[in-house]
Amino acid sequence: MFHDVGSKGYISLEELKAKEDYPTVERLEKGPIAIIECLQDIPCNPCQDACPVGAIKFSQQDITGIPLLDQEACLGCKKCISSCPGQAIFVVDYSFSEELGTLTFPYEYLPLPQEGAELPGVSREGKEVCPVTVVKVEQRPNLNKTALVTIAVPKEYLEIVRFIKYRRDGVSNE
Amino acid sequence: MCRIINHPIVEREERKNVTIYVDGKKLEAKEGEMIAAALLANNIHTFRYTKKQREPRGIFCGIGQCNDCVMIVDGVPNTRTCVTPVRDGMVITTQKGLGKIGDHNAL
Amino acid sequence: MLYDVLIVGGGPAGLGAAINAAKAGASVLLLDENHLLGGQLFKQIHKFFGSQDHYAGWRGIDIGQKLLREAAEAGVKIKLNSRVVGCLEDGLISVYEEQTGKLIGYKSKKVILAVGAKENAVSFPGWTLPGVMTAGAAQTFANVHGVLPGKKILVIGSGNVGLIVSYQLTQAGADIVAIVDALPGISGYGVHASKVSRLGIPFYLKHTISRASGEDRVQSAEIVQIDKSFDPIPGTEKQFKVDTVLLAVGLSPKVELATMLGCDFHYEPRLGGHTILHDKNMETSVKGVYVCGDLAGVEEASTALEEGRLAGVAAAESLGYLEPSQALRLKKDIWKNLNELRKGTFGEARRDAKEHLLTMLKEVGSGRVV
Ligand SMILES: Cc1cc2nc3c(=O)[nH]c(=O)nc-3n(C[C@H](O)[C@H](O)[C@H](O)COP(=O)(O)OP(=O)(O)OC[C@H]3O[C@@H](n4cnc5c(N)ncnc54)[C@H](O)[C@@H]3O)c2cc1C
Ligand code: SF4
Ligand code: SF4
Ligand code: FES
Numbered sequence: 001m002f003h004d005v006g007s008k009g010y011i012s013l014e015e016l017k018a019k020e021d022y023p024t025v026e027r028l029e030k031g032p033i034a035i036i037e038c039l040q041d042i043p044c045n046p047c048q049d050a051c052p053v054g055a056i057k058f059s060q061q062d063i064t065g066i067p068l069l070d071q072e073a074c075l076g077c078k079k080c081i082s083s084c085p086g087q088a089i090f091v092v093d094y095s096f097s098e099e100l101g102t103l104t105f106p107y108e109y110l111p112l113p114q115e116g117a118e119l120p121g122v123s124r125e126g127k128e129v130c131p132v133t134v135v136k137v138e139q140r141p142n143l144n145k146t147a148l149v150t151i152a153v154p155k156e157y158l159e160i161v162r163f164i165k166y167r168r169d170g171v172s173n174e
Numbered sequence: 175m176c177r178i179i180n181h182p183i184v185e186r187e188e189r190k191n192v193t194i195y196v197d198g199k200k201l202e203a204k205e206g207e208m209i210a211a212a213l214l215a216n217n218i219h220t221f222r223y224t225k226k227q228r229e230p231r232g233i234f235c236g237i238g239q240c241n242d243c244v245m246i247v248d249g250v251p252n253t254r255t256c257v258t259p260v261r262d263g264m265v266i267t268t269q270k271g272l273g274k275i276g277d278h279n280a281l
Numbered sequence: 282m283l284y285d286v287l288i289v290g291g292g293p294a295g296l297g298a299a300i301n302a303a304k305a306g307a308s309v310l311l312l313d314e315n316h317l318l319g320g321q322l323f324k325q326i327h328k329f330f331g332s333q334d335h336y337a338g339w340r341g342i343d344i345g346q347k348l349l350r351e352a353a354e355a356g357v358k359i360k361l362n363s364r365v366v367g368c369l370e371d372g373l374i375s376v377y378e379e380q381t382g383k384l385i386g387y388k389s390k391k392v393i394l395a396v397g398a399k400e401n402a403v404s405f406p407g408w409t410l411p412g413v414m415t416a417g418a419a420q421t422f423a424n425v426h427g428v429l430p431g432k433k434i435l436v437i438g439s440g441n442v443g444l445i446v447s448y449q450l451t452q453a454g455a456d457i458v459a460i461v462d463a464l465p466g467i468s469g470y471g472v473h474a475s476k477v478s479r480l481g482i483p484f485y486l487k488h489t490i491s492r493a494s495g496e497d498r499v500q501s502a503e504i505v506q507i508d509k510s511f512d513p514i515p516g517t518e519k520q521f522k523v524d525t526v527l528l529a530v531g532l533s534p535k536v537e538l539a540t541m542l543g544c545d546f547h548y549e550p551r552l553g554g555h556t557i558l559h560d561k562n563m564e565t566s567v568k569g570v571y572v573c574g575d576l577a578g579v580e581e582a583s584t585a586l587e588e589g590r591l592a593g594v595a596a597a598e599s600l601g602y603l604e605p606s607q608a609l610r611l612k613k614d615i616w617k618n619l620n621e622l623r624k625g626t627f628g629e630a631r632r633d634a635k636e637h638l639l640t641m642l643k644e645v646g647s648g649r650v651v
Contacts, residue, residue: 005471007486009460010478040471041625044330046338063332064624083338085328086472108452110182126481144328144340145183163479166451176429178453183326183340186427211426219411220497230497232411233430236418238314239399242409256418257316 010124011037013159021068032076032093032102036067037124038086050083081106082146092158101158102135104150109166112137112147121153121161129161130154177215192262209255209266210236210243221245221255225271245269284310284358286596287374287389289365289538292320293582294574295395296348297589298596301611302393303355305597310387311357312376314364318352319345320397320574322582324420326452327445330470334618335583342424344582365396368542391569391596394539395589398532398553398575403437406492412499416446416529423453431525435502436460437490443529444473451480458521461485461504463511470627491518493526502526532579539576543567547641551634552578558642562595562612563588568645571596578638580631584622591615 004012016022016037023033036047036056045063048056055073058065081089081104091104113119113134121132136150153161178184189204194212203212210233213221220230221243234242238257247253247266251273255266285307288295295311296318303309317323325341336344352359362379369375373386400415407413412431416438422430434455436447439462447457460477465487467474474484491505491513506517533554536546540557545566549556557572559565565572571592574585591612598608623632 005474006466008478009467009474009482009484011471011475037475038472040627042330042470042472043332043622043624043628044337045332049333049337062624063621064628085330085338086470087476088472108182110180122479122481124475124478126479144338146328166480176432178423178427178429181427182452184342184424184427208426211422211428214422214430215428221411229409230411231409232414232498233418233422234414235400236414236421256421259316 005039008125011039013124015039021071023069023071027071028092028094031095032078032091033071033074034069034076034078034080035090035092036069036080036088037090038067038084038088041066042086044085046083046085047080047089050080052077052079056080078104078148081148082143087146090162094155094158096152099154100152101155102150103132103153103158103161104136104148105163107137107147107149108145112139113149113164119151120165121151121157122163122165123160124162126163128165130157132161132164134164176217192260192264194260194262194264194266196266197268203260205262206259209245209247209253209258209260209264211256212260213255213266220268222269223271228270244273246273282308284308284387284389285600285602286310286391286393286593287387288312288393288395289374290320290395290397290574290576291315291318291359292395292397292574293322293344293348293586294397294576294589294592295320295393296352297586298393298395298571298573298593299357299589300348300351300355301590301593302597302602303352303357303593305594305602307597307600307602309355309357310389311352311359312363312365312387313359313361314379316361318349318359318361321417322348324417324424325445325582326424326449329583331583331622335587335622341582344586348586365538367538390600391571392542393563393571393573393589393592393596394542394544394557394576395572395574395585395592396535396538396576397585398534398579400528401531401533402528403490403530405490407494407499407502410493410495410499411497412495412524413493413526413528416442416527419450419525419527420446423450423455429453429455431499431523432456433458433521433523434525434527435490435504435521435523436527436529438462438527438529438531439464439467439469439474439484439486440529440531441469441473442532443527444469444477446527446529447477447482448473451477451482455525457482458523459483459485459504461488461490463487463489463507485519488519489513490526499524499526532575534576534579536576539565539570539572542570544570544572545642547638549578549634549638551630552580552638556638558638560642560645561616561639563592564595564645566642566645569599578631578635581622584619584631587615587619587622591619 132151138148291313322345331337573588
């Protein structure tokens with residue numbers, strides 16, 4: 001019930017991919033799509049309300065169910081990312097270029113990364129994986145202070161990288 | 175300095191500076207803030223010493239419940255600094271033991 | 282002046298109670314010992330879970346602001362810096378006024394207690410050193426006062442408070458070196474744990490803190506692995522250079538005032554320990570005295586708000602401000618919300634414990650009459 005996240009502190013790729021709604025390779029290659037990394041039945045559903053096309057459904061009638069993505073319906077529009085109090089939704093796009101895909105993730109730190117900057121990309125565990133390039137940084141009033149950062153990541157690491165190395169005022173996470 | 179200047183979520187209005195005197199030293203504080211906040215911002219973490227063992231004490235609960243953070247404030251001992259706001263010209267003294275009324279050992 | 286309803290504590294529970302009682306037409310006095318209302322809400326700068334009915338996606342601070350506006354609009358009379366210290370003869374509630382230093386008695390037809398919970402502590406060598414503090418203290422300094430209590434921080438406890446405070450302190454610029462828990466699993470939500478894992482913060486499960494050391498302030502801390510009976514395993518010690526150790530080891534309802542008023546209580550570890558018994562309307566064993574929020578069992582801000590609303594509606598109803606049918610409609614909505622919030626793996630234990638509490642209360646009015 002508590003999955004790997006309860007013993008390690010992060011979701012393992014295996015259990016994420018074992019979830020019935022994990023997008024197929026064909027769907028991933030088509031274009032941007034949400035990856036919902038929320039596996040526990042907590043009472044919560046703003047992601048469902050945020051989605052303009054109703055692509056997020058719940059495994060149960062009430063809000064405690066686990067969110068499930070309708071991969072054909074999802075447009076990859078990123079609207080659900082900042083709605084999620086758990087910061088558990090990412091959007092990946094394998095169609096970005098030949099070698100690179102993009103990852104969009106929620107970011108609530110200052111300073112915001114600069115577009116064009118090259119930074120270390122880190123895994124769900126916070127380990128450095130590979131250098132990534134910041135493609136886009138979005139901050140708008142309706143995001144309610146959760147910025148959206150999009151980075152370009154070599155495709156072979158796109159399911160592993162989930163964040164950038166966090167650094168602030170000389171304080172680092174090392 | 176441990177003041178949080180740029181916070182991604184919390185916006186804070188600029189506040190006027192006031193002067194407080196801590197163990198005789200002149201320090202800057204922000205108008206209306208709690209004494210304990212002003213001390214932490216000035217890197218002061220020890221607020222008093224206990225009566226018997228002379229052990230140092232600082233902030234513990236931060237909301238006026240535990241009495242760990244008491245100091246002598248304008249001559250009044252056992253003042254909970256985490257819930258008492260600063261005042262321009264306030265005189266604050268590290269409390270040793272239970273403190274005496276009018277104990278300005280800094281001045 | 283004789284108030285219809287006197288409410289002690291202006292966190293989400295007390296505010297919810299005040300708003301709903303005043304909206305129904307009751308005259309309401311809300312007392313809080315703090316210099317501002319909101320209880321824990323103004324420390325909670327993260328987005329809340331729940332559904333639209335429970336302000337999901339709103340940050341705690343913004344919910345707090347909204348409740349303050351609603352209370353003012355509903356005509357709630359508010360007195361800050363006023364600590365309720367007990368109860369005098371004739372049911373007078375005695376209040377210590379910080380500014381004047383005076384003890385004042387207030388009389389009301391109904392009393393709603395919403396004083397919240399206190400943070401638990403654990404003791405270990407060095408635990409009284411400056412730099413060892415509760416997680417809530419660090420949260421108050423960073424999020425309310427705008428000052429970081431430390432730069433390199435070890436957190437004890439992996440429940441939601443420990444996880445959220447760790448995340449928030451990194452937002453304020455601090456470095457969390459590790460999160461330690463005696464249990465073999467992380468007790469908070471996985472999504473909260475994932476947020477701090479991404480920052481590279483390690484969890485040390487089946488570990489406990491064995492000491493904090495330093496001259497006048499914490500300079501280092503030592504943790505040690507523990508076996509099945511929670512005994513330290515020699516040779517597994519690890520040292521961290523830190524200036525701060527945060528204790529996030531649970532909350533206990535602040536039952537003193539309620540027990541002083543004669544309310545019956547029961548020990549319920551799933552709700553934080555000694556918990557005040559109440560019925561479906563939040564009324565206690567003392568007629569006319571209601572409890573809500575953390576005092577009625579430690580849960581979350583969203584449940585505290587709903588319970589407060591329930592107590593406010595029930596008090597207004599018993600004073601004749603609401604028709605029974607009107608009141609029932611309001612209460613049904615609140616019960617439905619509370620049920621939703623108590624579902625799922627995490628909520629079920631709380632729901633079962635709450636239901637058990639309901640059966641423990643013999644009847645309203647069975648307690649000592651004050
Ligand atoms: C440090 C901490 C962090 C938390 N973090 C979260 C979180 O992130 N998310 C979440 O959902 N829940 C959190 N909780 C759990 C908590 O259940 C709720 O957040 C919620 O605030 C409880 O509401 P309440 O109104 O019952 O109590 P509180 O919010 O604690 O309010 C109680 C109020 O009563 C006042 N008071 C107390 N005693 C007296 C007295 N004698 N006289 C007058 N006034 C008095 C206090 O000043 C306070 O304003 C946290 C709790 C704590 C202690
Ligand atoms: S990315 Fe857009 S379409 Fe896809 S689930 Fe999120 S909100 Fe819905
Ligand atoms: S909003 Fe986020 S945390 Fe809540 S159910 Fe959806 S994915 Fe999970
Ligand atoms: S730190 Fe506990 S009373 Fe001030």
